[in-house]
Amino acid sequence: MPSIRTSHSEDTVSMTYPPLPEPLVVGVYDNHTHLDSALWVPEGESELLDYREALDKASSVGVRGVVQVGTDVASSRWSAEMASREPRMLAAVAIHPNDVPALEAEGTLDDALAEIDELASRPRVRAVGETGLDYFRTDDAGKPAQMRAFEAHIEIAKKHGLALQIHDRDAHADVIATLLRVGAPERTVFHCFSGDVEMAQLCAEQGWYLSFAGTITFKNAPVLREALVATPRDRILVETDSPYLTPTPHRGQTNASYMIPHTLRLMADTLGTSESILAAQIASNTELVYGSWNDEPVFVDAAADLPPHALA
Numbered sequence: 528m529p530s531i532r533t534s535h536s537e538d539t540v541s542m543t544y545p546p547l548p549e550p551l552v553v554g555v556y557d558n559h560t561h562l563d564s565a566l567w568v569p570e571g572e573s574e575l576l577d578y579r580e581a582l583d584k585a586s587s588v589g590v591r592g593v594v595q596v597g598t599d600v601a602s603s604r605w606s607a608e609m610a611s612r613e614p615r616m617l618a619a620v621a622i623h624p625n626d627v628p629a630l631e632a633e634g635t636l637d638d639a640l641a642e643i644d645e646l647a648s649r650p651r652v653r654a655v656g657e658t659g660l661d662y663f664r665t666d667d668a669g670k671p672a673q674m675r676a677f678e679a680h681i682e683i684a685k686k687h688g689l690a691l692q693i694h695d696r697d698a699h700a701d702v703i704a705t706l707l708r709v710g711a712p713e714r715t716v717f718h719c720f721s722g723d724v725e726m727a728q729l730c731a732e733q734g735w736y737l738s739f740a741g742t743i744t745f746k747n748a749p750v751l752r753e754a755l756v757a758t759p760r761d762r763i764l765v766e767t768d769s770p771y772l773t774p775t776p777h778r779g780q781t782n783a784s785y786m787i788p789h790t791l792r793l794m795a796d797t798l799g800t801s802e803s804i805l806a807a808q809i810a811s812n813t814e815l816v817y818g819s820w821n822d823e824p825v826f827v828d829a830a831a832d833l834p835p836h837a838l839a
Contacts, residue, residue, distance in 0.1 A: 656692020
């Protein structure tokens with residue numbers, strides 16, 4: 528079966544898309560997606576949805592907008608550029624922690640961070656991320672570089688008054704210790720939250736937000752569902768991390784923002800509330816973190832028709 532692989536990960540996903548779910552009555556936002564994934568497939572060979580088609584499908588099921596997340600200079604540049612032209616998109620920019628050690632070894636990490644700093648000042652860039660620590664794919668030799676980059680991204684977020692989107696894989700204690708030591712931005716989001724009840728409670732005490740992805744629907748994820756229940760409703764967000772982490776019942780197929788209803792419905796069932804009440808709460812939370820999708824002008828011109836490769 529055809530699959531794709533991003534530059535910052537060894538994860539692969541099928542290129543088979545699930546059918547559209549039943550639309551939500553009350554709309555929400557996908558606060559973490561990678562519509563630029565076609566960047567990592569040779570031009571002309573990608574079977575991924577065009578970003579406009581992906582957004583159209585998402586709109587049709589009640590997804591009001593997305594935060595398009597960069598993982599390196601190229602994808603961050605594309606995210607910032609396209610968010611300035613697409614009213615359903617805001618942008619986050621960063622160097623993914625798994626890319627950091629190689630850049631440090633090449634002597635180009637500081638240049639990359641400087642470009643992220645510049646991009647963070649662009650209209651409709653509302654977050655710095657995804658950044659953080661990943662001890663699953665990075666060995667001990669790469670950890671100092673990851674830490675240096677993480678701290679630099681935190682400072683960029685605070686400098687520009689932006690939210691921070693955290694990538695935390697097998698590094699809970701060090702991520703939290705770093706945020707407490709250097710001072711977390713006012714709006715800090717744990718992307719694809721993977722902790723337990725104790726961690727959820729600690730994050731809530733600090734006022735941090737927890738974003739739940741399709742993983743919470745997996746049969747082997749009772750700890751995540753328990754963490755959701757322990758999280759105050761005003762600190763909950765939802766995401767796809769598409770094209771990865773497709774929720775049940777379509778795990779193994781390609782994820783897309785239009786799959787948000789599956790995750791949100793499982794979350795509502797877990798919390799014992801209606802999907803519309805939870806959707807309204809999450810939509811409000813998301814706008815508090817990233818601002819309105821409508822409060823800055825969007826500049827539409829011919830560049831909006833360019834494929835992702837042309838802007839990388």
